[in-house]
Amino acid sequence: MAVVMGVAVVLTFVGSSAAQKTKGKTRASQxxxxxxxxxxPNCKGLADLLKDSGPADDKAWDTAACQASCLNEASYLLMDDGRCPDGVWAGATKTLRENSALALAAIEKKDLDGTKAAFKSLTGACAACHKAHKSK
Ligand code: HEC
Incomplete structure (x- = not known):
């Protein structure tokens, strides 16, 4: 009986943690x-802007600031609503949050090298979380 209960608990846990990766508990968006x-789109857009000699004018730098801001905000969304299943997920969102904030600070100074370095670290968050949580 204890074994059956144990299996049921494990199955329930696995089921709900999988559900929480693909969708939160109450909000609509997967x-x-x-x-x-x-x-x-914000990651791709920022990558494109940072190519070669970087954003061409004030408007392009402002777009880069917008993209880094949206990526920063996404790090909070990914932790909300019970979506986070484990420490790998939490660690990746922290990497995304910290490096998008560093990128934004560098963008505000129009520091291209600083922005590129922060962006490179930021993309490590995508890889880390996907390796553990994104099915192929
Ligand atoms: C904290 C975890 C996490 C982080 C960080 C993360 N992702 Fe994801 N990503 C996922 C999961 C989980 C899926 C699979 C969702 C599903 O199929 O239900 C996914 C799927 C995707 C997809 C496929 C979406 C589709 O249309 O099916 C893209 C594209 C993507 N991620 C891009 C990125 C990029 C770019 C970054 C970094 C800037 C990033 N992700 C960071 C967890 C994460």
Whole structure:
């Protein structure tokens, strides 16, 4: 009986933690739509702007600031609503949060090298979380 109960508890836990990766507890959006709609376009946009000699004018730097800000905010969304299943997830969102904030600070100074370095560290968060939590 104890074994059966144990198995049931494990199955319940595995089921709910998987559900929490793909969607939070109460809000409507699935994780993949936060990725496709917010995280991916801002990451790609910032990567494109940082190529070569970087943002061409004030407007482009302001767009970079917008993209770093959206990525920073996404780090909070990913922790909300019971979506976080474990320490790998929490650690990756922390990496995303800290490095997007560093990128934003560098962007505000129009420091291209500083922005590129922070952005490189930021993308480590995508890889770390996907390795553990994104099915292929
Ligand atoms: C804290 C965890 C986490 C972080 C950090 C993270 N992702 Fe994801 N990402 C996921 C998970 C989980 C999925 C799979 C969601 C699913 O299929 O249900 C996913 C899926 C995706 C997808 C596929 C979306 C689709 O349309 O199916 C893209 C693109 C993506 N992530 C880009 C990124 C980029 C770029 C970054 C870094 C800037 C990033 N992700 C950071 C967890 C994360």
């Amino acid at each position: 994780t993949k739509y936060l990725m496709r709609g917010i995280v991916q």
